[in-house]
Amino acid sequence: MACSRGAASPDAQTQRRLFAASAGYCQNPGCSNELFVDAAGKSIHIAEMAHVFAANDSGPRAKSDLSKKERGSFENLIMLCANCHTMVDKAPDAFPVKMMLSWKREHANKLQGLFGAVRLGDRASARQVVEPLLAENHAIFKQYGPHIDAARNPESGAAEQWRRKMLTRILPNSRRMLAILDANRHLLGGNERATLEQFRQHIDDLEAFHIEGNREDASRFPGELPKILED
Structure with missing residues (x-):
């Protein structure tokens, strides 16, 4: 690029x-x-x-x-x-x-x-759009993330596999979630808005790492994000 x-x-x-x-x-x-x-x-x-x-x-x-x-x-x-x-x-x-x-x-x-980034009328409808993306990203991280045993073997190919999943699935899914949540910011509570901004910075850091090769530590994935828009 x-x-x-x-x-x-x-x-x-x-x-x-x-x-x-x-x-x-x-x-x-x-x-x-x-x-x-x-x-x-x-x-x-x-x-x-x-x-x-x-x-x-x-x-x-x-x-x-x-x-x-x-x-x-x-x-x-x-x-x-x-x-x-x-x-x-x-x-x-x-x-x-x-x-x-x-x-x-x-x-x-x-x-x-x-992206389905339209203004929705209630929290349940917005959650229904966001939840599958959260679930897919979580499943990918669980199966391919840098914490798995294979990631500690430099000859396993796990690092390249993780990077491939990051570029083709996790980052596009995350950008889609940001677009949806930004379009429905009116449905978010104060703490959820803070979580959204933490997620935005996390994705920016991941893109810097995986696209540019920036080796600075990325900010942590916000632990409250999987619960966003839940009632």
């Missing part, structure tokens, strides 16, 4: 924001490619950060008055699969700036629907 564009490359925070906005899918609304693919027990990422306005003055959709910082900003980047990135850069006239920026908006709207 790295971008080799020098000073026009996004910083770590922008990379995390792009990943979160994509939710693991190509942001071209006409493409349904997942950006992290399971293949022979390994996680292969085909995510590429494409510039809307070119990273340099000779690139596709160039705009010479943009600074290097502006070229590497979140607003000027879109997360695409390798095929779509190649397509938009090799045929820039067919994919103008206005179209590419509209892709990001359409993708965000589509995800709201896919």
Whole structure:
């Protein structure tokens, strides 16, 4: 997912924001490619950060008055699969700036629907949407998490398997939960809102670790989250 564009490359925070906005899918609304693919027990990422306005003055959709910082900003980047990135850069006239920026908006709207991130009328309805995601993440952690015996054997492949599950299931599920809970914040009590913010920071830390390779300790998973929206 790295971008080799020098000073026009996004910083770590922008990379995390792009990943979160994509939710693991190509942001071209006409493409349904997942950006992290399971293949022979390994996680292969085909995510590429494409510039809307070119990273340099000779690139596709160039705009010479943009600074290097502006070229590497979140607003000027879109997360695409390798095929779509190649397509938009090799045929820039067919994919103008206005179209590419509209892709990001359409993708965000589509995800709201896919995630069920709509305002619900009661706590039970919101819990019904969130609970399966919590259950799946818990089951994955229990079976593949770094606490299992195989994780202590560097030759077992358990670490790669855990990373694959993290990228393809746990992080997308978690982003979906955040979207749902944010849309239904009006249903949360004070302590639950604090739990939501702890969960948000936990996911941000996990993305920094598993996507960027940041080796700082991640914040702990909030123990109250599995009970959120329960009456």
